[in-house]
Amino acid sequence: MVKKIFVVDDDDKIRALLQAYLEKNNFQVVSAADGESFLAEFNRIGDEISLIILDIMLPGMDGFSVCRKIRNISDVPIIMLTASAEETDLVVSLELGADDYIAKPFSPRTLLARIKAVQRRFDTHGQPPRRYRYYRFKQFTVDRIERLVTTDQGEYISLSGGDFQLLQLFLENPGKILSRDEISEQTRGRESQPLERYLDVQISRLRQRLQDDGKSPQLIKTVRGSGYILATDVAMADQPDELRALQE
Template sequence: MSPSEKSKQILVVDDDQQIRELLESYLQRNGYSVLTLADGSELMALLHARQDIDLVVLDLMMPGEDGFSLCRRIRAESELPIIMLTASAEETDRIVGLEMGADDYVAKPFNPRELLARIKAVLRRVQTVPESANSPRFFCFAGWRLDRVNRDLIDPGGVIKPLSGADFNLLQLFLEHPNQVLSRDDLLNLTRGREASPYDRSIDVQLSRLRQRLGDDGKDPHIIKTVRGAGYVLAVEVERLA
């Protein structure tokens, strides 16, 4: 683990004391600083008071305010990375969590090594801004502009539209591969470092949300098109600006 990874502060919010203690011990052994909360009652106050939180691991089902509501509140104020902990049988929960702006999810029961891998992957995605001459600051497409440094999506009228970290990375991936068909496995591998299971709808949910952000009609999209049986393609011209 690099020095930058070792300094990262992870906040675990889960009402299960065993899970909190397990993750605190495991993540600390792997070089992370860890804070824990048993519910969401103090979450927002803590995030306002602490500017050093790098990622939140957030359980969906907790007493009081649930993870859906907490995720929505976090996302309304910041792009802080969020990984949801969800019940393995509840695919709907995972989909709704992604719709609320979560960056990834891990189904319970889970192996701590899997969660660690997801944490590393999410932190890499949100922190990596290539600095080479071939990596522009702006992607311009269909009247829109993506600012890769400030991580802003700017509409044709100059208004900044909110993007979660997961949405930003998915859009950037399409912009880096215009007019190239990307399969669901490609998208998951390149944005989350894993292959799609036959019933994994997370990419479909993200694509639907991204199309909404872009005002792209899901029934007849003109920016991100569906290629039946193959995947998806960004079907507009892309201009790269320094």
């Protein structure tokens, strides 16, 4: 099945370039020049979209605002584009739920590699044959299929697609130290780069969502020089009653 990508950029040349290049690489492409037009179209065909390429500097509603609105209704993967080299753009993009970030100017080949890496994380094919549906740790219950995280009080924890993938990686490897390269490879399809802060920001945001004190975390702990570890027991089951039985 051909995957459909939505390109949102006010630069006509960039939209045309990306459409030609991505279609050459077997993607379907739709595009918009501003956030309002994109949202109107996404409301109509959102279920068909497999990934969004979203420029930050848009006329009218900027990319940050668009990203926030999308995350209220969908966990479709989002790659943000920016002409700014400011780290603030990276941090804000991740906080709003973007799954990756690339600075202009960029080569279409580099963007294609990022697209494939992000989509591999969301592709259910080729996964290990034994993966549980339900996970339970501390006061949280995770439904992998419905992609839901809830507390004992029935509160829903909002996670972006990338954050959910990161949490799932930890839940499948409780008590195991995961290196930065291993986490980056599993969640982004490539090794972490020197001085790259993407993973630090994502770990910090996930801790915040799980109410894990960033100054003295008890769930996701930093192992200096080695990586990160989920330092808690995790119960796993395929049915809710099995999960409850494991807790008794």
